[in-house]
Amino acid sequence: MILVMSGTVNGNKIIKRLKNKFKIVATTTTNYGANLAKNSGADEVISRPLDKDDLVELINKKDVKVLIDATHPFAKEATKNAIDACEKTGIRYIRFERPSINYKHPNVIYVDSFDEAGEIAAKIDGKVMHLAGVSTLPKIVKYLDNNKLVVRVLPWPDSIKKCLKLGIPPKNIIAMYGVFSKKLNMALIEEYEAEAIITKDSGKEGGLKNKVDAALELDTKVIIVKRPVIKKLKNKVVCKSLEEIERILANVYN
Structure with a gap:
């Protein structure tokens, strides 16, 4: 089982990409986000904010092997909770981060x-x-x-x-x-x-x-x-493409 922390466009793209290869449980913070995740192909969706302890319980209950954090770049606490839960349970953590756009313009x-x-x-x-x-x-x-x-x-x-x-x-x-x-x-x-x-x-x-x-x-x-700096992401796996995620999962499950 893979846990995808979603509620974003990218989270739903990840679910669609992986749904035929893995069982997926997704988390979102709203019912609207939950419907999108379900329509994207998630086997199960939890639509409420989860703290570290909630995530640990979910990981153990569903026998999750990999957590993919596709939450919003500004969802700082969600990412911290995800990392802490993965460290406590010993499972693989993958951060999906959408690329930034840097503008150099006087306005x-x-x-x-x-x-x-x-x-x-x-x-x-x-x-x-x-x-x-x-x-x-x-x-x-x-x-x-x-x-x-x-x-x-x-x-x-x-x-x-x-x-x-x-x-x-x-x-x-x-x-x-x-x-x-x-x-x-x-x-x-x-x-x-x-x-x-x-x-x-x-x-x-x-x-x-x-x-x-x-x-x-x-x-x-x-x-x-600017995006918040999340110190806990240091030395963590951060992907910027779906192909990167697929390569990592192939290594984990081979």
Whole structure:
């Protein structure tokens, strides 16, 4: 049995690639993600956040031999828990990491945190569009007037409620499910007259390229929060392609 920590586009791609060769149990944090994992071919899906002890219990119960961590690059705690669980149970850990995109452009500003992003955004005249998810929004609203901030979030009631609770006016809430095209990103930036966007280094699969390309074409500033450094990943196997994962699994199961 292989455990795939999913909830991402890449996680579902991994499941589809391996489903005919291995039994797969997948984990996600939402029911929506669980449905996607199931449709991708997972034999079993658990749709709730799991801490280290939960993962250890699951690994032992399902006799998991390999854990593939395909969680989001910013899901720092999930990755730490996965590594700790693998070390405790002695199974193989594989991290799948989507490639970063590095921009060198005067309108692109890289920062180390969302607090830093908020501080920079506060100095920009005009509206700022937040394209980095509702979970990071509390760090941004500390620095910006709510009427100046436009947010795009997933079209889930909880996400919209969180925005309203933080004081975001309904007219400034865009509830849509992506990934979005460059054309649609441009249309939204123009419609809301955003002078800057805030996003995170989620890679091409996370829509970063389309967001940045759209903003730059409109001469809009881009604030990108860099990926967190996860010290526990040092000396761990990190793959950037499905072929790499298949080669490792072939060695493990031969």
